[in-house]
Amino acid sequence: MLLRLRVSLPDQPGGLGRVAKVLGTLGADILQVTVLEREAGRAVDDFTVSWPGATSPGEVRDRFSAVPGVKVEGVWATREMPGSAPDYDLLMHVATEPARGLATLVDALPMLCGAEWSVAYCDGAVRHASLAAPDLIDLPEPPPRAATLDTEKLRLMLLPVVTHGLHVLVARAEGPVFHRAELERAVRIVDVVSTLAARARTPVIDPQNHG
Incomplete structure (x- = not known):
């Protein structure tokens, strides 16, 4: 299934890598990253991911709770296929x-x-x-x-x-x-x-x- 994750994270080197590592351990395949905001030392990015099987927003937030400074602002299903226009x-x-x-x-x-x-x-x-x-x-x-x-x-x-x-x-x-x-x-x-x-x-x- 295709999901979109909105993640707030520190705007510093390695931030995206930490998010990608967590998604990788969950078996999710990152298809697209959209930058929404970069200010005050933080970034807000939307990740479109292919997720194996069903999942819940609570499960995703639990996995990210151990990553310092990272906050999941939302998880929801999407129909927009990355790469399309x-x-x-x-x-x-x-x-x-x-x-x-x-x-x-x-x-x-x-x-x-x-x-x-x-x-x-x-x-x-x-x-x-x-x-x-x-x-x-x-x-x-x-x-x-x-x-x-x-x-x-x-x-x-x-x-x-x-x-x-x-x-x-x-x-x-x-x-x-x-x-x-x-x-x-x-x-x-x-x-x-x-x-x-x-x-x-x-x-x-x-x-x-x-x-």
Whole structure:
């Protein structure tokens, strides 16, 4: 199974090696490392690993508890295959069929963001939902700018889509809170896709026939 581990560790030589050694003793194969943060002498990295058999977040944390300075912030299942380029695939789909750009974006964001589902909503009503979205959703008050929000059960990202006058909500029940690096990446993706989709709704005027 594919898992993503978010690990906070001292930003010093040998830090990644210690994490890799623990994962190796557990039989996990590291497929990808994503750097989220480097500041104040610490680093936050996401490890995508192939894990033999079933495991639990508690088991992973127990193994890392003996490593000085290392903290496991989250462990959750992922569907994103390392080496793939789902963000480029999304842009290609939208460029090919921009009229469906918003729906394509909502469908793609869960995989892109390591989440489980997403919806686009406006005026308290869902306009489009990804496949795994629940039937009943407590829609939060839309913020004026992109933000994260944590409830008792869910980690949320709220992303304004100014060109369409609505918001996209991205949710995951497992794993840690959304990191600011994840939020910034999602904002860039939404901006590009919404711009392409908005152009599809704008009529093209031939200047030779205008007037």
